[in-house]
Amino acid sequence: MxxxxxxxxxxxxxxxxxxxxxxxxxxxxxxxxxxxxxxxxxxxxxxxxxxxxxxxxxxxxxxxxxxxxxxxxxxxxxxxxxxxxxxTIPSSVIEKIKEMKIEGKSSEDIEAKVSRESKINREMVAYIMNKDALA
Missing domain, CATH: 3.40.50 (Rossmann fold)
Known part of the structure:
Protein backbone atom coordinates (compact mmCIF):
# COMPACT_ATOMS: atom_id res chain seq x y z
CA MET A 1 0.00 0.00 0.00
CA THR A 88 5.14 2.42 1.21
CA ILE A 89 3.48 0.63 4.10
CA PRO A 90 5.68 -2.45 4.57
CA SER A 91 4.05 -5.72 3.51
CA SER A 92 5.12 -7.14 6.89
CA VAL A 93 2.69 -4.72 8.58
CA ILE A 94 -0.16 -5.82 6.33
CA GLU A 95 0.72 -9.49 6.96
CA LYS A 96 0.79 -8.88 10.73
CA ILE A 97 -2.69 -7.33 10.58
CA LYS A 98 -3.99 -10.30 8.54
CA GLU A 99 -2.48 -12.80 11.00
CA MET A 100 -3.97 -11.06 14.01
CA LYS A 101 -7.40 -10.90 12.33
CA ILE A 102 -7.22 -14.65 11.62
CA GLU A 103 -6.27 -15.25 15.27
CA GLY A 104 -9.49 -13.45 16.24
CA LYS A 105 -7.84 -10.48 17.95
CA SER A 106 -10.03 -7.43 18.54
CA SER A 107 -9.63 -4.36 16.34
CA GLU A 108 -8.39 -2.37 19.34
CA ASP A 109 -5.69 -4.97 20.12
CA ILE A 110 -4.55 -5.06 16.50
CA GLU A 111 -4.44 -1.26 16.26
CA ALA A 112 -2.48 -0.93 19.52
CA LYS A 113 0.08 -3.66 18.79
CA VAL A 114 0.71 -2.86 15.12
CA SER A 115 0.88 0.88 15.84
CA ARG A 116 3.38 0.37 18.65
CA GLU A 117 5.58 -2.03 16.64
CA SER A 118 5.55 -0.20 13.30
CA LYS A 119 5.24 3.50 14.29
CA ILE A 120 2.17 3.74 12.06
CA ASN A 121 -0.62 5.76 13.62
CA ARG A 122 -3.62 3.81 15.00
CA GLU A 123 -5.99 5.58 12.59
CA MET A 124 -3.92 4.40 9.62
CA VAL A 125 -3.81 0.85 11.03
CA ALA A 126 -7.63 0.97 11.32
CA TYR A 127 -7.85 2.22 7.72
CA ILE A 128 -5.61 -0.63 6.50
CA MET A 129 -7.66 -3.15 8.48
CA ASN A 130 -10.87 -2.01 6.81
CA LYS A 131 -9.48 -2.04 3.27
CA ASP A 132 -10.72 -4.70 0.87
CA ALA A 133 -7.11 -5.86 0.35
CA LEU A 134 -7.27 -7.60 3.73
CA ALA A 135 -10.62 -9.27 3.22
Whole structure:
Protein backbone atom coordinates (compact mmCIF):
# COMPACT_ATOMS: atom_id res chain seq x y z
CA MET A 1 0.00 0.00 0.00
CA UNK A 2 1.45 3.34 -1.07
CA UNK A 3 0.85 6.80 0.35
CA UNK A 4 1.61 9.76 -1.94
CA UNK A 5 3.55 12.38 0.03
CA UNK A 6 2.78 15.97 -0.97
CA UNK A 7 5.13 18.55 0.51
CA UNK A 8 3.74 21.76 -1.03
CA UNK A 9 0.46 23.12 -2.31
CA UNK A 10 2.03 23.56 -5.76
CA UNK A 11 2.23 19.75 -6.11
CA UNK A 12 -1.51 19.20 -5.66
CA UNK A 13 -2.42 19.97 -9.27
CA UNK A 14 0.37 17.73 -10.64
CA UNK A 15 -0.87 14.59 -8.85
CA UNK A 16 -2.02 11.46 -10.63
CA UNK A 17 -5.86 11.48 -10.62
CA UNK A 18 -5.82 7.84 -9.45
CA UNK A 19 -4.19 8.57 -6.08
CA UNK A 20 -6.10 6.90 -3.23
CA UNK A 21 -4.16 7.95 -0.13
CA UNK A 22 -2.31 11.26 0.20
CA UNK A 23 -0.16 12.56 3.06
CA UNK A 24 -0.04 16.37 3.18
CA UNK A 25 3.25 17.46 4.74
CA UNK A 26 2.14 21.10 4.91
CA UNK A 27 -0.72 22.92 6.65
CA UNK A 28 -3.51 22.84 4.01
CA UNK A 29 -6.09 25.57 3.53
CA UNK A 30 -9.70 24.81 2.60
CA UNK A 31 -8.78 25.70 -0.98
CA UNK A 32 -5.94 23.13 -0.92
CA UNK A 33 -8.30 20.36 0.25
CA UNK A 34 -10.89 21.24 -2.41
CA UNK A 35 -8.12 21.28 -5.04
CA UNK A 36 -6.88 17.88 -3.89
CA UNK A 37 -10.35 16.31 -4.06
CA UNK A 38 -10.90 17.86 -7.50
CA UNK A 39 -7.49 16.68 -8.81
CA UNK A 40 -7.81 13.18 -7.34
CA UNK A 41 -11.48 12.12 -7.64
CA UNK A 42 -10.71 8.56 -6.44
CA UNK A 43 -9.11 9.71 -3.19
CA UNK A 44 -10.13 7.66 -0.14
CA UNK A 45 -7.98 9.10 2.65
CA UNK A 46 -5.97 12.21 3.50
CA UNK A 47 -3.31 11.89 6.19
CA UNK A 48 -2.10 14.92 8.12
CA UNK A 49 0.35 15.36 10.99
CA UNK A 50 -1.41 15.83 14.35
CA UNK A 51 -0.55 19.54 14.58
CA UNK A 52 -2.07 20.21 11.15
CA UNK A 53 -5.15 18.04 11.60
CA UNK A 54 -6.18 20.16 14.58
CA UNK A 55 -6.37 23.26 12.37
CA UNK A 56 -8.75 21.78 9.78
CA UNK A 57 -12.08 23.61 9.75
CA UNK A 58 -15.34 21.89 10.67
CA UNK A 59 -16.74 22.70 7.23
CA UNK A 60 -13.88 20.82 5.54
CA UNK A 61 -14.32 17.89 7.93
CA UNK A 62 -18.03 17.78 6.99
CA UNK A 63 -17.17 18.08 3.27
CA UNK A 64 -14.73 15.16 3.48
CA UNK A 65 -17.26 13.09 5.42
CA UNK A 66 -19.91 13.74 2.74
CA UNK A 67 -17.39 12.70 0.06
CA UNK A 68 -16.59 9.54 2.10
CA UNK A 69 -12.94 10.59 2.39
CA UNK A 70 -11.24 9.69 5.67
CA UNK A 71 -9.13 12.31 7.43
CA UNK A 72 -6.34 10.40 9.19
CA UNK A 73 -3.88 11.73 11.71
CA UNK A 74 -0.32 10.52 11.32
CA UNK A 75 3.18 10.89 9.98
CA UNK A 76 5.35 9.06 7.48
CA UNK A 77 8.29 8.25 9.74
CA UNK A 78 11.73 8.38 8.17
CA UNK A 79 10.44 9.12 4.69
CA UNK A 80 12.69 11.13 2.37
CA UNK A 81 10.67 12.85 -0.33
CA UNK A 82 13.81 13.64 -2.31
CA UNK A 83 14.36 9.89 -2.81
CA UNK A 84 10.79 8.72 -3.42
CA UNK A 85 7.50 10.60 -3.62
CA UNK A 86 5.64 7.59 -2.16
CA UNK A 87 5.79 6.17 1.34
CA THR A 88 5.14 2.42 1.21
CA ILE A 89 3.48 0.63 4.10
CA PRO A 90 5.68 -2.45 4.57
CA SER A 91 4.05 -5.72 3.51
CA SER A 92 5.12 -7.14 6.89
CA VAL A 93 2.69 -4.72 8.58
CA ILE A 94 -0.16 -5.82 6.33
CA GLU A 95 0.72 -9.49 6.96
CA LYS A 96 0.79 -8.88 10.73
CA ILE A 97 -2.69 -7.33 10.58
CA LYS A 98 -3.99 -10.30 8.54
CA GLU A 99 -2.48 -12.80 11.00
CA MET A 100 -3.97 -11.06 14.01
CA LYS A 101 -7.40 -10.90 12.33
CA ILE A 102 -7.22 -14.65 11.62
CA GLU A 103 -6.27 -15.25 15.27
CA GLY A 104 -9.49 -13.45 16.24
CA LYS A 105 -7.84 -10.48 17.95
CA SER A 106 -10.03 -7.43 18.54
CA SER A 107 -9.63 -4.36 16.34
CA GLU A 108 -8.39 -2.37 19.34
CA ASP A 109 -5.69 -4.97 20.12
CA ILE A 110 -4.55 -5.06 16.50
CA GLU A 111 -4.44 -1.26 16.26
CA ALA A 112 -2.48 -0.93 19.52
CA LYS A 113 0.08 -3.66 18.79
CA VAL A 114 0.71 -2.86 15.12
CA SER A 115 0.88 0.88 15.84
CA ARG A 116 3.38 0.37 18.65
CA GLU A 117 5.58 -2.03 16.64
CA SER A 118 5.55 -0.20 13.30
CA LYS A 119 5.24 3.50 14.29
CA ILE A 120 2.17 3.74 12.06
CA ASN A 121 -0.62 5.76 13.62
CA ARG A 122 -3.62 3.81 15.00
CA GLU A 123 -5.99 5.58 12.59
CA MET A 124 -3.92 4.40 9.62
CA VAL A 125 -3.81 0.85 11.03
CA ALA A 126 -7.63 0.97 11.32
CA TYR A 127 -7.85 2.22 7.72
CA ILE A 128 -5.61 -0.63 6.50
CA MET A 129 -7.66 -3.15 8.48
CA ASN A 130 -10.87 -2.01 6.81
CA LYS A 131 -9.48 -2.04 3.27
CA ASP A 132 -10.72 -4.70 0.87
CA ALA A 133 -7.11 -5.86 0.35
CA LEU A 134 -7.27 -7.60 3.73
CA ALA A 135 -10.62 -9.27 3.22
Missing amino acids: KIRVVSSRDEIFTLNPNERIVHLAFRPSNKDIFGLVETCPKIEAIQLPKSYKGTISKSIEMFLEMQKIQLIEGDVWGHRKDINEYY
